[in-house]
Amino acid sequence: MSNDVLLQLTGVVKEFTVKVGSGFKRRKRSLQAVAGVDLSLRRGETLGLVGESGCGKSTLARCVMRLFAVDSGRVVFDGDDLTHASNAVLKPYRRRMQMVFQDPYGSLNPRRRVGSIIGDPFRIQGVGSAADRQAKVQELMQLVGLNPEHYNRFPGEFSGGQRQRIGIARAIALRPELIVCDEPVSALDVSIQAQVLNLLADLQKELGLTYLFISHDLSVVRHVSDRVAVMYLGTIVEIAPSEAIYERTRHPYTSALLSAVPRFEADAGTARVESVLSGDPPSPLDPPSGCRFHPRCPRAQDRCRHEVPVLRVGNADDPEHLTACHFPLVDGDAS
Amino acid sequence: MSMTATDSEHVLLDVRDLNVSFDSPDGVVEAVRNVSFKLDQGRTLGIVGESGSGKSVSTQSIVGLVQGARISGQARFDGRDLLMLAQPELRAIRGPGIAMIFQNPMSCLHPLYPVGWQIMEMIRAHQSVSRSQARLRAIELLGQVGIPRPDVRVDDYPHQYSGGMLQRAMIAMAIALNPRVLIADEPTTALDVTVQAQILRLLRHIQEQFGTAIIMITHDLGVVSEIADDVMVMYAGRAMEQASREALLRRPRHPYTQGLLRSRPQADSLGRALTSIPGQPPSLIAGARGCPFQPRCTQAISRCATDMPPLAVLAADGNDPHRSACWLTQAEDAP
Numbered sequence: 001m002s003n004d005v006l007l008q009l010t011g012v013v014k015e016f017t018v019k020v021g022s023g024f025k026r027r028k029r030s031l032q033a034v035a036g037v038d039l040s041l042r043r044g045e046t047l048g049l050v051g052e053s054g055c056g057k058s059t060l061a062r063c064v065m066r067l068f069a070v071d072s073g074r075v076v077f078d079g080d081d082l083t084h085a086s087n088a089v090l091k092p093y094r095r096r097m098q099m100v101f102q103d104p105y106g107s108l109n110p111r112r113r114v115g116s117i118i119g120d121p122f123r124i125q126g127v128g129s130a131a132d133r134q135a136k137v138q139e140l141m142q143l144v145g146l147n148p149e150h151y152n153r154f155p156g157e158f159s160g161g162q163r164q165r166i167g168i169a170r171a172i173a174l175r176p177e178l179i180v181c182d183e184p185v186s187a188l189d190v191s192i193q194a195q196v197l198n199l200l201a202d203l204q205k206e207l208g209l210t211y212l213f214i215s216h217d218l219s220v221v222r223h224v225s226d227r228v229a230v231m232y233l234g235t236i237v238e239i240a241p242s243e244a245i246y247e248r249t250r251h252p253y254t255s256a257l258l259s260a261v262p263r264f265e266a267d268a269g270t271a272r273v274e275s276v277l278s279g280d281p282p283s284p285l286d287p288p289s290g291c292r293f294h295p296r297c298p299r300a301q302d303r304c305r306h307e308v309p310v311l312r313v314g315n316a317d318d319p320e321h322l323t324a325c326h327f328p329l330v331d332g333d334a335s
Numbered sequence: 336m337s338m339t340a341t342d343s344e345h346v347l348l349d350v351r352d353l354n355v356s357f358d359s360p361d362g363v364v365e366a367v368r369n370v371s372f373k374l375d376q377g378r379t380l381g382i383v384g385e386s387g388s389g390k391s392v393s394t395q396s397i398v399g400l401v402q403g404a405r406i407s408g409q410a411r412f413d414g415r416d417l418l419m420l421a422q423p424e425l426r427a428i429r430g431p432g433i434a435m436i437f438q439n440p441m442s443c444l445h446p447l448y449p450v451g452w453q454i455m456e457m458i459r460a461h462q463s464v465s466r467s468q469a470r471l472r473a474i475e476l477l478g479q480v481g482i483p484r485p486d487v488r489v490d491d492y493p494h495q496y497s498g499g500m501l502q503r504a505m506i507a508m509a510i511a512l513n514p515r516v517l518i519a520d521e522p523t524t525a526l527d528v529t530v531q532a533q534i535l536r537l538l539r540h541i542q543e544q545f546g547t548a549i550i551m552i553t554h555d556l557g558v559v560s561e562i563a564d565d566v567m568v569m570y571a572g573r574a575m576e577q578a579s580r581e582a583l584l585r586r587p588r589h590p591y592t593q594g595l596l597r598s599r600p601q602a603d604s605l606g607r608a609l610t611s612i613p614g615q616p617p618s619l620i621a622g623a624r625g626c627p628f629q630p631r632c633t634q635a636i637s638r639c640a641t642d643m644p645p646l647a648v649l650a651a652d653g654n655d656p657h658r659s660a661c662w663l664t665q666a667e668d669a670p
Contacts, residue, residue: 022551052527053498160386185473189385194598194611201608216527223600223609260532262557277529279483280497 006178006210007041007052007064014056024254031285033059035234036073038311041178046204046211047211048225048242050218053279057214061180064212065099066090079175089259095125098171102183104163108155112160114166115151121173138168144199161192165199172203180212185220188240218261221245226304226319230254232294233284236311240321250314250321253293291326299327304312338551347515347548348374348397348433353408353552355389355396355572356621363621366392368572375515377542381563383556383595387616389572390552394518398433399425412516424612430461436512438521440501444493451477451489458511476507485537494524498575499530502539510541517541520552534643535561558594560584565655568592571617571627574646578657588649591628626661633653 015035021027028185033056035270041047051057062068066075066082074083077093085093098121099105108117115137122133135255144165155163164184171179181200185193197220203209214223221228222242230251238251256277275297281287288295294304303326311324355367367389374380384390395401397410397417399473410417415433417425428433437443438597445451454476455469464472470489477485480503493501502522510516523531539562543546551562559566559580564584568591574591587593594612614631617623626632629639639662646660659665 008427023625054530091578189616190595191555191612192615193611194600195613197600198608198611212482216495219600257529262528262531262535262561270397278533280499280530 004043005040006078007039007212008044008074008075008076009039009060009064010035010074011058012037012039012063012075013071014059014068015071017262018285029072029285032287033065033071033241033284035284035287037231037234037236037295039229039239041179041210043210043213044204045226045310046213048221048228049212049214049233050216050221050229052257053216054281054284056284057231058182060100060231061182061214063211064178065097065180067099071268075323087292091125095121095174096176097178097180098174098176100167100171100179100184101183102166104160104167104222105155105187107167108163113152113154113317114158115145117155118166118173121170122206125174127174127179131320135171140173143203144169145174145195159192163197164188164196168196168203170200172207172209175207176209178210178212180214182214183216184213185308186215186217189293193220197265200224218258230257233281233287235292237293237324238322239311240318244318244321248321249317250323251325252297252299254326255329256296291324299329302328345375345377346373346574347376347412349409349411350393350397350466351411353396354395354406355392355401356405357403359620361620364619365621366572367396369475369646370567370569370574370578372570372574374548374550376515376548377546378547378564379542379562381549381566382550382552382569383554383555383559384569386618387571387619388569389619390569391520391567393551394520394552398429398435398518403670415416426565427461430457431512431514432510433516433518434512435518435520436505436509436522437504438524439527440498440505441493443505444501446493449490449492450496450501451491453593454489454504454508454511457508461512471600472511473507476511477504479510480504481506482507498526499533501580502526502530506537506541510545510547513545514547516550518550518552521554522551523558525552530560538562538620556584556599570596572619572659573643573660574628575628576657576659577646579589579655582655582657588657588664589632589661590632590663593630608660634663635665636662 012034013032013036015030017028018031019026020029037060063070070083074081082093118140119133119137119172122128124134128136131196138151141148141179146162146165168324185196188196204211213224225242228242228245229236238254245254249258279296282295290306290307291304294300309324311322311327313319314321314323351371353367353370357364357366360612370393382390392401396404396406399422406418451473454473455580458464458472460471474485474489477489482488482500482503496504523534538549542549553645555561563580565572566578566580568589576592587596597610598612600609612631617627617630626639626643629635644660644662646658647665648658649664650657
C-alpha cells in the first residue's frame with residue numbers, strides 16, 4: 001500500500017427529495033442521505049465501509065461511481081475532478097472503476113447468456129473483435145473460477161455463489177483500478193462467502209485492485225480491510241486502520257456496533273456484558289442537532305446536543321485514527 | 336435433547352425419523368431425511384444450516400405448513416402425533432401450542448390493516464374475548480416487546496414501523512396466546528446487528544419469563560452461540576451433528592461443522608486466506624448414495640461415497656449426548 005491517493009471525496013453531500021404526509025398536508029422534503037463526507041482511498045488498499053441500513057453507505061458508493069450526481073462537495077479520481085463531469089467525459093473513467101452488487105439474482109439479466117453479460121464492458125467500450133471478446137470472456141471465467149465451457153448458459157443455471165463470480169468477472173473485465181463492492185457476500189451462505197472473499201483477495205493481489213468494500217458484517221470487514229470507516233446517518237464517525245477500529249475503538253457508536261455482533265464462543269450467551277443500543281436510528285429527515293448520535297449515546301452531554309463534532313485525530317501518536325466525537329473512549333475504557 | 340427417563344416429562348416436542356419429500360419435474364426431492372430431535376421446556380434448540388439444508392422444512396412440516404409434500408415419521412406434542420392431525424386440529428395448536436416467527440416481518444403482516452388490529456384478530460380467533468379486551472391485550476403485548484408508546488402505535492399501519500419494530504410486533508403476536516413452543520425461523524436475518532442483538536435479548540427475556548421452549552432456525556453460528564442450549568447442524572436434509580452448544584463450539588466433530596466454523600472470518604484469520612469449504616451444496620434429488628457432504632469433504636474415505644453414516648452417539652457430556660453422522664469421527668471414538 002502506498003500513500004498514492006486514487007480517489008478523494010471532499011465534503012460530499014447527496015440529497016433526495018421525498019414526499020411526506022398525506023392529503024392536504026402532503027409536501028416535499030429534502031433528505032440528506034450523505035451529509036458531508038471526506039474520504040480518501042489509497043491505491044491498492046481495501047477500505048471497509050460499515051454502518052446500519054439507511055446510514056447512506058450505498059448512496060455514498062453510488063456517488064463515488066458517479067451513478068448519482070453529488071449536490072455539493074468534490075469527487076476527484078486519480079487527480080481529475082469528476083464532480084460535474086458529463087457522461088461523455090466519464091466514459092473513459094468508467095473503465096477504471098467498476099462495481100460489484102449485493103444481489104447476485106437482481107444484478108444479472110436472466111434472459112441473457114453469461115458470456116454476453118461478462119462481455120458487456122468490452123462491447124460498450126469497443127474493445128477487440130467479437131472473436132477476441134469471446135476468448136477474453138473465457139479467460140475471465142477461468143480467472144474467477146467458473147467453467148469457461150458454461151459460456152452459453154443463462155444466469156438461472158448458476159448458484160448464488162457462481163452468480164456472484166459472474167458479477168465479479170464482469171467488474172474486472174476492463175482491468176479497472178477501483179472496484180466498489182456493495183455487500184458482495186451478504187446474500188451468500190457462509191461456506192460460499194469464504195470462497196468469494198478469497199477470490200476477491202486473490203484478484204486484488206494479481207491485478208493490484210483498490211477496493212471500497214461496503215458491508216454490514218463487521219467480521220467480514222475486519223477480515224478484508226486495511227482501513228475501516230464507520231458511517232452513521234450520512235456522516236463518517238470514525239475512520240482508522242482496521243486493527244485500531246477493533247482493538248482501540250474510540251467512537252461510542254463503533255463500540256456499540258461491535259458489542260452487538262454475536263459473540264462466537266462456547267460460553268457466550270447470557271453471561272455477556274450488554275451494551276446494546278436501544279431503539280432505531282433516527283430518521284435522516286430530521287437528523288438530531290449537534291452530534292447525530294447523541295440521542296442514543298451513553299456518553300452524551302450537553303455539548304453533544306449543540307455542537308457538531310468534526311472528524312479529527314484524537315491522539316498524535318495515532319495520526320491515522322480519526323474520530324468525530326466530543327468525548328471519545330480512550331484506551332482502557334470498557335467498550 | 337436429554338435422553339434420561341427423569342427428563343422425559345419435560346420433553347415438549349419429540350420428533351422422530353422425520354422424512355419430507357416433494358415431487359419435482361427432475362425427480363423426488365428429499366428435503367428432510369431421518370431427522371430426530373427433542374425440545375425440552377424452557378430450552379432453546381438451534382437448528383443451523385445453509386439454504387436448502389432442510390432446516391425450515393423440518394419445522395414447518397410438523398406444524399402443517401408444508402403443502403404437497405410426503406411426510407413420514409412422528410412428532411409428538413402434548414400426547415398427540417402432530418403428523419396424524421387434520422388441518423383444523425393443527426390450526427388449534429398453531430398459536431396457543433406452537434407459534435412461529437418468520438424471517439421477513441414485512442411480508443407476514445397485511446399492509447392495509449393496522450398492526451394492533453391484526454394482533455386482535457389473532458387473539459379473537461382463538462379466545463372468546465371482546466374487541467376492547469383484545470385491544471387492551473394487544474397494547475400490553477406491544478409494550479412487552481418494547482414498542483414505544485404502544486397505546487398510540489397500536490393503530491399504526493405496518494409501513495409506519497421500522498424493520499426491527501415489525502419483528503417485535505410479530506413476536507408480540509406469536510406470544511399472545513402464551514405458546515409453549517416458539518419456532519423462530521431466521522428472525523434476525525433481515526435486521527441490522529444492533530437490532531438483532533435487541534431481538535435476541537427480547538427472546539431470552541420471554542423465555543425466562545414464560546418458560547417458552549424455542550427452536551431457533553438460523554444460518555448464523557454466531558446467533559446460535561448467543562441463544563441456543565442445544566444445536567443441530569443440518570446439511571442436505573440430514574442432521575449431521577447434534578450436541579450442546581458448549582460441546583459443539585468447543586469441539587465440533589463433524590467435518591462439515593468444522594468447515595463452517597473455520598470459514599467464518601475471525602480475529603486470527605487476519606491477513607490469511609479463509610479456509611473455505613470447496614464446491615457447492617449437493618442436489619437433493621433422491622438416489623444419491625453415501626454421505627451428502629462427501630464430495631466437498633477433505634477428509635473423506637472410500638466408505639463415505641457408498642454408505643451414509645448413522646447419527647451415532649460419540650460421547651455423553653452429562654445428560655447431553657454428542658452425536659455425529661460421520662464415519663471418521665465414529666472411528667476416532669471406537670474403543
